[in-house]
Amino acid sequence: MLEQVEELVFETLREFGANENITGLDNPTVETFLYGDGGVLDSLALVSLISDLEMKLEERFGVQLTLADERAMSRKQSPFRTAGALAEFVREALVSYS
Secondary structure (H helix, E strand, O other), rough: OOOHHHHHHHHHHHHHHHHHOOOOOOOOOOOOEOOOOOOOHHHHHHHHHHHHHHHHHHHHHHHHHHHOOOOHOOOOOOOEEEEEEEEHHHHHHHHOOO
């Protein structure tokens, strides 16, 4: 399942980067820094990206998830720091949802 989730996250990042003219999202990997020191997104762009990803999750998996919740914000390591961390966080949310 992680592979499917990673591909969805990477697809969302590529589309978001192209639509918003954000350099660095055209070929994301698990190491791509998204938010924080060295990240390519500011806080407004991160919120928009999360919204786009939540819509894609509903379309692809038929689930309504809120990714920017207390569970995400209370983590010691931000799930929004890298593309890989985001994919793992989404996978965990999907497993918890089932």
